[in-house]
Amino acid sequence: MAHVTRRELSLPRYRIPTGAIRDQWGGGASGVQEKTVQAKDDDPTTLATRAGLAALDGRTDVDAVFFATTTAAYEYGSVTPFLAESLGLDDDTYVQAFGESSRAGTAALRAAHDAVAGGREAVLVLAAEAPSPRPRSDRETVAGAGASAVLVEADGDGLERVATGSCARPLLDEWEAPGGETRQTADDRFARDKGYVETTEQAVDRALDAAGWAADDLGALVLPHPNGKFAGRLAGAVGVGEGVLATPAFGREYGDLGAASTAGSLALADLAAGDRLVVAGYGAGTADALAYEVSEPPAAASVDGETVELDYVDYLEHADQLE
Incomplete structure (x- = not known):
């Protein structure tokens, strides 16, 4: 049987109230009151690394890493080997990327369960976004940054x-x-x-x-x-x-x-x-x-309460939109 044995969420500490964005350009409320913003040197890989390290907690006995994102650092090029290396995994670890749409996260999760059901012992699923929406676009007031991690294993209690x-x-x-x-x-x-x-x-x-x-x-x-x-x-x-x-x-x-x-x-x-x-x-x-x-829920993640609120100009710099 395939079980979820670990679950983690890693959010950057930077935030911007969406009202601060609407003050610049107008527009109606989306229901998002505040959104997370990546650090200036963050990309989906660095965000996913933090979530993955928390989920593995020092373990390196992982057969595969599945990585989902729609804001990849490169249009062509594989970052998953770098991600596996940053997690301390060997170069025989199978890696696979998932994209196309926001559904990529659950597509990777489902594939991880299938892989474990097919004989893998442990698969780490990582999903991360570091969006850079254009100013005045619909995405600017909703797109947040962060990463999640799920460990799927053949043995152990969990989901x-x-x-x-x-x-x-x-x-x-x-x-x-x-x-x-x-x-x-x-x-x-x-x-x-x-x-x-x-x-x-x-x-x-x-x-x-x-x-x-x-x-x-x-x-x-x-x-x-x-x-x-x-x-x-x-x-x-x-x-x-x-x-x-x-x-x-x-x-x-x-x-x-x-x-x-x-x-x-x-x-x-x-x-x-x-x-x-x-x-x-x-x-x-x-x-x-x-x-x-x-059977036995894996420990829930916690969100760091220490946050830094950005003004709009700082936000544009973090989102790589300041020209």
Whole structure:
């Protein structure tokens, strides 16, 4: 059996209230009150390294590292070997990258479970984002920085995967062309209802059916938070109240962590032995859902309370947008 035995979240200490961004350019509120911002010398690899070191806690007996991000440092080039080396792993460690959309985080998690079910002993899943959204773009008031880590093992107590579900629909609610200056977003209501809510609901329903569970059986629903509002709508569509959301304030407090959002939410979830939960991810028309039973919950991550608030000019420098 494949189990989640460790879960971690690593957030940079820098923050900017989204009201400070709207003061510059105007625009309506997204439900994100404050978002995390990377340090000036951070990229997804450095952020993922911190999360990975915390998850491994000195261990080096990992068969594979799966790394998910949509803000890769290079369009062409592999950073995963550097990531494995920074974690102290040998060069025979299998590495694989996942991208394409924010769904990359749960795609990597599902692949890790499949790898362990197929004979691997331990797979480390890392997801990280260090966004650099263009000023005045829709992403500027929501895109946050951070990294999550999940260790999937064949042996040990933790979260046992019971079933999976998926949904892949031919729609693009977000996209970025090669060489494009910024990510494009479809109509907000289309992106929310047809994209995030309907697609992810289908994946969650299929995972519940495969597990033989009803929505009422869930003790927790772990979702991505593209802003401060979407997850509550999806919980209602699934048939549970917002009280079942593992971390309802995640998007409001940290912003959209993209590929790291779902596992970041999982890292903070308050879980108990015997709980049943579904962990779901979404991006660009495709969703994954994984159903788990908890034997013994791995320790939840903690967020450092010491933060540094940036003004808008400092934020632009951190986000590499100051010309």
